[in-house]
Amino acid sequence: MLTVPRRKPRILVVLLLANLALLVLPLGGLWMLRLYESALVRQTETELISQAAIIAAAQRAAWLRAAGQDAAPQATDWAPRFASLDLAHDPILPPPPDAVPPEQPADPVARAAGATLAPVLAEAQRVTLAAMRVTDQAGVVVASTGSETGLSLRGLEEVAAALAGQPAARVRARREAVPAGADSISRAAPFRVFVALPVQAGDRVIGAVLLSRTPSSLRQALHGKRWELAALTLAMLIVAGGLAGFIAYTVSRPIRAVADQARAVASGARVEVRRVRRSAVREADELAAAIGAMADTLEHRAAYISDFAAAVSHEFKTPLAALRGALELLQDHGAGMTAQERANFLAQCMEDVQRLDRLVTRLLDLARAETPHPHDAGGAIIGQAMHDAAAPSIAAGLDIAFDGAPGTEVAIAPEALRGILTILFDNVRQHAGPGAQCRVVWAEDGGTLRLRVSDTGRGISGANRRRIFDRFFTTAREAGGTGLGLAIARSLAEAAGGALDLVPDTPGATFDLRLPVVPHA
Template sequence: MALAIGSPSPRPRARPRLWMVFASVGLAGFVLTLGGLSFVRVYDNQLIRQTETELLTQGAVVAEVYRSMLAEQVGTLDYGKPRTAKWPFPIPSDDQLRPVLPSLRASDEPLPPDDRPPLSRVPGEPLAQDVGQRLRPLLENVRAATLAGIRVVDVRGVVVSSSSAELIGATLGDRLEVQEALHGVPTSVLRRRHAEPEDTPLASLSRDTGIRVFVALPVLHGERVWGAVVLARTPMTFAKATYADRWNLTATGLVLLGAVALMSLAAAALLGRPVRALVRQTRAIAASAPEGFEPVARPVVAELAELSESLAGMATALRDRNQYIRSFAANVSHEFKTPLASIQGAVELLRDSAEVMTPEQRARFLSNIDADAKRLTRLVQRLMELARADSMTARPAQVELAPLLTALSTRAAAEGLARVDVGPVPEGLTVSLPAEVMDDVLWQLVTNARQHGGEDVQVSLSVETNTEGSVRVVVRDTGRGISEANRALIFDAFFTTARERGGTGLGLTISQSMLRAFGAGLELLPARPAESGAAFAVAAPLVRR
């Protein structure tokens, strides 16, 4: 069965809306982009944390070695200074544990660079300087393996041992991380680093980034600070880390590329195939092919399903309209042809034989011409009324039924058409129809009853309401009724059983068109076995007060 324009599918299926498809694709792209940016940021953080962790590990070992060597020299002396700061990291229940955790992030503000040359050399504390001298070979070996710069300072911040000999005797006490460490707080900071000419390509060990990681660990003996170990190293850059891990990252990129390709294929399946099916449907409609009148199968997206159903409904409506126009044109041609042929024949007879005709014969032919001309005039008027009814635009209007039905009964009595009895009508009952439309339709039914039922016909008007929000005005007459053969044709244009009495067969068609424009309708009611006559019902929306 063909679908009406805009009608829903007989079996509605849950389909994603078009905005959902676009939102899903956009969200997926957003997530991939955000994931990529987050990956870069997290990777930067990880590289810095990794460097900091390595420095903390090396520094803890160096600090313990230095403390042990210095303890042999100090003996029972009250060496160093008291620790004045609280330990910054959570301490477990075991008092012997003192964890040092990485804390740096890529978003931390880096401090100024440490490339200022030492202003002067000062001697360190003698015991510390002696231990530092013995510790230097160890620090140089560690630096050769780890590439980290290591310095050991005494309680005043003077370098007493270093992996680079030129820094011995330099004072680092003015640096933030060293000051914190000499108060007993492990401290990690980022410092800016200037690019150097010897910075090398991706495959090299040199790490030509713009920052350096500095870690300062206090050398603690109980609750006293005996100095600090300061370590520095440039973290791996993202570019070099990416180059080093290029094969794994390439595999990950291929997976992401495959995911994007699958998303593109999914979008093409969701949208491309139904759109191509819609294009084929429109071409089938243009060619009047049968498949153009059926909705697209499996359109996937709700909007495309609605569009396909609307196209099928539009095509069906246009086909029905075209058939109606063709049938209507054929009927109009037939209705006009008969009186025109009669007029033409009468005119030819009068032209050829007017001199030999008696006055009575000429008057009869002229009367026939006049009657056929008047019939043509009525047909033209009714066709104009039908055209206005078909193009009528609904406008908000309402009419109270009781006064309208009473006025209709009075008018019928005044014109001597038929006796019209009006049944009880609830006070204030109002329908959503213009008064002139309801009056024209009811008057058409009354005149039809008089035309087909004779002078003694009686017409009754009654009102019925229902729970569906509509009202039916029933027009019932006592005439001969409508035969079973004619009941199926009663609303067809130009069908009439009173052609000899001037009927055009357009009255009920016009009434139907006018009512349809306002969401109302006209129907022929079943005949009652014990009663004669015909009954029609005008159904109109009820206006609730």
């Protein structure tokens, strides 16, 4: 008996885990590829670019005033600067080198402009938390939020690029980690973003602006959106659970109903195969239909076996009872019987044994005929099979006339076709009466061979016509009939995809056999 392992999960659990896995995969991909960290870096870079642009414009204006020049606007063409840093391909550079004493003092004009800008930088740092430095054209710091004023930053790669007229942005490691909680204003990322922009007066570079800031860490960013993320996670879990429940309800409920019916049938109970509720997927409906058809077949098979067993026991009971009675008489009174009486009893016993032998042979033929087998069992030539099947009946004195194309090939095994025709000819010999003639006519009709076997005998009564194909029904039991011949013939025809029927309202008896014709290429 096939048992179902109890440790296997149900469809609901599998679907729920699958949905949760689909939810976790994108989050895991974001974490592994550091996409969100790159977004935080670019966000910080964008903020620093905006701040540096304003500081560069303010330094340019202050420098022009200190130099006694007109502070008219520069060129009116657009020069946007977009964030470009990406942790996926931009390396994290070492910490920046310390500022060093300059070879020459700072430019007096730049220093005067920086002095006016220093309070602005200090005030802005209170809001932006960014480190800000402004240098002259030689890289000497003229304004700073730190202690680098008067020192040179020209050795820093970003500053050197800005003094050459090229904006620059870099990611550098921090000198030391700063402990920072999730809600702290200090940021806990292990690196800082550096942005440098040139300060230009016309085509001349008069200095550089260097800003740096630590971007938000992934933990801090998620902490800032914790309530939104919690709400989103809850919503996704509800949706995932709802989808899993809906699919499990629409898929597993019909399967469970079918399983209950199958278990009832397997336990031997006779249950009505009812139509189960349709599911949302075709496979579940197909499974339900297949199980229902199987249960229906099993019910019919059980009824068939029950009826068949009753009929077989009835057919065997009569000859066995006669055989037993004759043997008991011979055993008890055989010594006082005459030789003729003993011979009569032994002849009766032999007749009963032969009848039992015929019943067993016919039952085996019926079992083979009703056993399912492929329809493509070969092909039979109608003329050859007709000759082989008719020969014994013709030898016994039956007059048979044939009318049809002998070369027609039908899709049935030759031995099966011979068996059907032999049964039909034997039926004419046993039931048509003395002097009856038989006529066989066949012709092809749209891919089907229609063959009719008719006789000129006394025919079949109306009551017997309804039972002619029933197993063990016969009116020639005294002549050795078993009542299985026509049942076997019909089963052989149906197994080949054909049919065998009794044609009503005809003189004598006429049987109509239909078989598929083998198509010719």
